[in-house]
Amino acid sequence: MRNTFASEITKIAQKREDIFLLSGDIGNRMFDKFKEIAPQRFLNCGIAESNMMSMAAGMALSGMRPVVYTITPFTTTRCLEQIRVGVAYHQAPVVIIGTGSGLSYAELGSTHHSLEDLAILRAIPGLNVLAPVDSLELSAQLQEAFESKFPTYIRIGKKGEPILHTDTSKLGIGKANLIREGKDLLVLGVGPILNEAMKAAQFLETKGCSVAIASLGGIKPIDTAFLQAMSCRFSTWVSYEEHSLIGGVGSTLLEWIQTHNLMDKISLLRLGTPDEFIHHLGNQSFVLNSLNLDSHGLVNQLDKLINGS
Amino acid sequence: MDEASTFRQLGCKKLTEHHQNNFESLKKIANLLRRRILITSSEAKIPHLGSCLSCIDLLIYLYWYELKVDPNNPNGKERDRFVLSKGHGAPALFQALAERGFFSLDLLNEFGKAGSVFHEHPPKPGYIPGVEAATGSLGHGLPMALGMAIAHRSFNLPARSYALLSDGECNEGSIWEAAMLAAAQRVYTLTAIIDFNKWQATGRSKEIMALEPLADKWRAFGWHAQEINGHNFAEISSALINARKEIDRPSVIVAHTIKGKGVTFIEDDNNWHYRTPNGEELSAALAELEVD
Structure with missing residues (x-):
């Protein structure tokens, strides 16, 4: 799923000059293609998720369509107030990707588990809270998220998840x-x-x-x-x-x-x-x-x- | 107080040597806005009076001389962005915006009333012309201004970004996260101004956190740092002009200020972080701020 995210965001960034990818010191080599096609629109923000999320909000308020990427606990609960105030309250159309969600990184311990993110983010007004089942659903939702005037959180797995959808015609945000x-x-x-x-x-x-x-x-x-x-x-x-x-x-x-x-x-x-x-x-x-x-x-x-x- | 409203028509001035040496008109505006801040605080029971009086001179200089903003077109794409990172200074910001012509002064009659958008902190953009970000929770404004600056750089827009912080706000780790990233990315279009009034809500800022030496901390984080008297318009002017000359690193202006500046019995008395003046205190305060 994360590889699909990397290839999809690269494709979208090729078409749109306003896509900007922010990463929290993660995804070594994964975004090489993105950096090739848009080196000025990729920024490793370091291990500083609060700043990264507020920055994304500020960028969105200035017309950019930023996407924030790191492991789920760090892109959700670590910077929750920055999501609530900077992103959601401002209705700043930021796309937040949580990778390795749920128990994807089970062996890394509770610090890396995310079993509360849906509950917490669902309570924040004006934020789409998505969790695609496979890469097809992720691709459809990602494209729609960049057209939406609302911010979107997308909770994804790690890699190798099977494709479960057979009909892609009805995939998207708020579509079961x-x-x-x-x-x-x-x-x-x-x-x-x-x-x-x-x-x-x-x-x-x-x-x-x-x-x-x-x-x-x-x-x-x-x-x-x-x-x-x-x-x-x-x-x-x-x-x-x-x-x-x-x-x-x-x-x-x-x-x-x-x-x-x-x-x-x-x-x-x-x-x-x-x-x-x-x-x-x-x-x-x-x-x-x-x-x-x-x-x-x-x-x-x-x-x-x-x-x- | 209407006589000073003519200043609203002044617009953003091109700085001449005359202005650098003589900011009499700004001093008059400062006096007027201090009066209005006091009246609002007393009538609507709006706190953070000391914090508003410490930063009002900085706000006035910014809005009258520094920021490329147009009150008649507050959402222009190429405008400079100003974020009041110390959101509790909103009563001062609202007065500056009204006097500068972003909206009618009459709207401030609603300040603090039930249902009004004018309360203790700025709401998100779209409700009050000229407000660029909802602040109030500390430590968000500087990172947001940094994001704006990076977006403008990416779009090749000439806009500069400014954030006004409090010294207490520098307790927040996110400020230093932003400081490190801005320096690494050489975001020279970003200027932070710290209203260094030496107090935070419940005590001396340097006693609560090891804040000092504050300017040296920013230097160590890779910023161009200047220290000035934050109530002296000539010093504010020089510092902002110097900041514009930096083309390789962000700039911070550590503005030494006095909490409650302008009213002797409020100055440097931290009770006025939350207290609001009663009628008698208001009269005494206004007597110190007579407009010529």
Whole structure:
């Protein structure tokens, strides 16, 4: 995904003179192509994210379309007030990229995990909060973000994530899409973790269970037309995210269901990380497995939901 | 007080030797705006009086002589950008902008009233002509002005960027992050001015953080640094002219000021960071600031 970001932003910067890439001392060699085509519009801002974010806001107020790139905790919570005041309050159209989101850097420890970013940024007015499931969704959202008059946060993974979308015609900001059809229940989520849901659904199919999966693409703005259509088709929803159960996809859907008076019609199971820091480390797969959030854990939980236990 | 409103028509002056040596007109404006700041603080109970009185001379020089801004076209693409990084100086900024003609002085009758955009800190651009950034949380304005300067450089625009900081604001790490990046990038179109009134909200600034030697700190961070009397228009003028001559590094002007300058019983008394004058105190203060 991060390689897609690097190639997409390079393409966009080739066409637009107002694109400026700010990096927080990360992405060694990744932006070589960008630096070749626009050396004056790349700036390594060092390990100083607060300054980088305020600078981006100032640049946007002067007509530039800056994009800020570093690892998710450092481009979100590290400089939260600069996002809230400089970027969001000023409605400065900055694009903020958080790379290695969720548990992508699981083995680096809690300092490098980002399991609260969606919750925190969702509470800030006027900020798009996106989390594409694959490179296709990322590309579509990125292009739209540079046309938007609002700032946009895009939470991406690291590398090697599979492509899950087959139809690219409806991808973008605030656009949800089914990435797998099904009949028994609907899994709704964001980000590359949905590949685990795809694997779980494939396995459950062999047991006669039919699971539909939707990529919401983000949690703000939310695709109300899509959710309304899904509420007519599925009465069992499962939210699924590589993020805390507090404030992310599950909370957003719960609020949406309540706002639309669908509490009686839809039952929602929320799956996400618990309200605690993670100390027992391993790679991303290990940690997801230990949290019962990988495809195996998901199979068990969905199986119970469909067949009871 | 209307007699001084004629100054509004002066516009941004081309600096002549005469002006450098004789800033009588600016002194009159300073007196007038100090009076208005005091009246507003008393009537609308707006705090940060001491901080406004310490920076008003700097603001007046900037808006009358230094900044390439046009009150009739406040959003012109090539305008200089001024960011009041010490956002609590907003009551002083609003008075300067009104007197300079960015908006009608009458609008300030709404200052501090419920529903008004004129309150303790500047709102985001679009609500008050001439305001370039919403500040109030310290440590944001200088980095934003730096971003503006880098954008202008990228667009080949001649605009310069200015940020007015407080000494207390230099507690914030983001100021020094911006300082290091601006020096590394040789952003010579950026000028920081520090209203060094030696106080922050609850104490002497040098006692709370090891702030001094302040100018040397900026020099060590790669900036061209000057120290001046921030109430002396000739010194302010020379320093800003010198800053423009720098073509390889950003420039900082450490302006030594007196918190509450202009009213003897407010000067250097930090109670006036939050206090607002009662009727009696207002009369006594205004008596010291009679307009000729």
